[in-house]
Amino acid sequence: MQFSEIPGLFELKKQLISAHKRGKVAHAQLFSGRPGTAVLPMALAYASYLMCENKNDEDSCGTCPNCARIRKLIHPDIHLHFPKISAAENKYEKVLAEAIPRFREFVAESPFGDLEAWVRKYGQENKNLLISREDSRQMLKNVSMRSVEGGYKVLLIWMPELMNPSSANAILKILEEPPEKTLYLLVSYNYDSLLATITSRTQLVNVPPNSFEEIRNYLIEKGVDQSKAEHAAKLSEGKVGLAQYIASEGESQAYEDFQQWMLECWKKDLTGLVRRSEDFSKSGKAMQKGSLNFAIELIRNAVVHASGQTPPTQSAAETSFVGKFSEKLGFEKLEKTYALINEALIHLERNSNPRITHLNLSLDIIRVLNG
Numbered sequence: 438m439q440f441s442e443i444p445g446l447f448e449l450k451k452q453l454i455s456a457h458k459r460g461k462v463a464h465a466q467l468f469s470g471r472p473g474t475a476v477l478p479m480a481l482a483y484a485s486y487l488m489c490e491n492k493n494d495e496d497s498c499g500t501c502p503n504c505a506r507i508r509k510l511i512h513p514d515i516h517l518h519f520p521k522i523s524a525a526e527n528k529y530e531k532v533l534a535e536a537i538p539r540f541r542e543f544v545a546e547s548p549f550g551d552l553e554a555w556v557r558k559y560g561q562e563n564k565n566l567l568i569s570r571e572d573s574r575q576m577l578k579n580v581s582m583r584s585v586e587g588g589y590k591v592l593l594i595w596m597p598e599l600m601n602p603s604s605a606n607a608i609l610k611i612l613e614e615p616p617e618k619t620l621y622l623l624v625s626y627n628y629d630s631l632l633a634t635i636t637s638r639t640q641l642v643n644v645p646p647n648s649f650e651e652i653r654n655y656l657i658e659k660g661v662d663q664s665k666a667e668h669a670a671k672l673s674e675g676k677v678g679l680a681q682y683i684a685s686e687g688e689s690q691a692y693e694d695f696q697q698w699m700l701e702c703w704k705k706d707l708t709g710l711v712r713r714s715e716d717f718s719k720s721g722k723a724m725q726k727g728s729l730n731f732a733i734e735l736i737r738n739a740v741v742h743a744s745g746q747t748p749p750t751q752s753a754a755e756t757s758f759v760g761k762f763s764e765k766l767g768f769e770k771l772e773k774t775y776a777l778i779n780e781a782l783i784h785l786e787r788n789s790n791p792r793i794t795h796l797n798l799s800l801d802i803i804r805v806l807n808g
């Protein structure tokens with residue numbers, strides 16, 4: 438990962454590079470930001486920069502042996518720690534050996550991905566993932582080993598918020614007094630839930646969300662067409678990961694999902710709606726909000742259509758759907774549905790239970806559609 442592969446955030450990149458140039462690289466740094474933003478890519482680009490054999494004033498070279506191995510996460514001096522299923526001491530090596538290749542693939546495929554994306558890749562949807570006591574023993578082991586190649590030794594800890602307190606406490610001492618040239622890069626999406634003993638021992642690197650323009654341009658560079666890129670960037674709340682999802686298969690998936698959902702409400706298919714609310718609750722906060730925002734966007738377009746204007750729709754399929762949907766419901770029902778979804782979104786933002794919120798929303802929509 439190079440800095441140039443991360444859209445925008447120039448100020449932060451400059452700061453990180455400048456700390457290196459001034460010889461002020463803090464030994465324990467906490468990269469913090471919201472899920473779906475560039476937190477992990479930034480930490481990886483930073484590690485590549487520090488270890489690159491051929492860096493310039495702005496970036497790592499991307500091709501030297503260190504850059505190449507960091508890209509694949511196979512550098513012997515980069516030790517990975519991330520949430521996984523817990524295992525008894527005698528099973529730990531096996532769990533680790535199975536999880537690491539998966540994690541490498543996950544980072545290669547979706548460096549902006551969040552915990553849900555990792556859970557799906559890992560194939561452990563029904564388990565609680567954590568950074569366990571055994572992981573912290575492994576960290577202590579990593580720290581006691583010499584750097585294989587004589588340069589930096591990096592412990593990358595992805596999602597320290599999922600460390601249980603005893604494993605967090607086990608690493609406090611090494612966070613405080615690391616051996617020379619040992620770096621801890623912690624990558625967190627939930628700063629507020631971290632133990633104060635961790636935050637007080639690390640230097641905070643705040644990774645902000647990207648701007649609308651940065652995300653739109655990034656998607657266009659990746660080959661997404663302009664109108665789709667704008668649409669995804671608008672819904673993404675500054676999260677590249679979410680924007681990529683919306684712009685890719687997520688878009689047509691979300692679209693089909695919405696039609697199916699409305700059909701279930703129309704037919705009062707309670708079994709389907711209960712299942713839907715369960716799937717919804719498992720999909721993760723960003724996706725939940727993303728799918729409701731998507732629904733709001735569609736209904737807004739349908740309202741515009743119902744009032745006799747032309748909505749700013751994206752594709753022929755959407756224009757046709759919005760047209761039909763709008764004619765079927767009419768202005769008043771559309772407005773009521775719109776208000777209900779908006780309200781559900783506000784509840785979600787206040788941390789209501791996603792399953793109950795979604796089911797209640799469906800029941801309310803049934804009333805509107807069949808009223």
Ligand SMILES: [Zn+2]
Nearest residue numbers: 489498501504
């Ligand atoms: Zn390099």
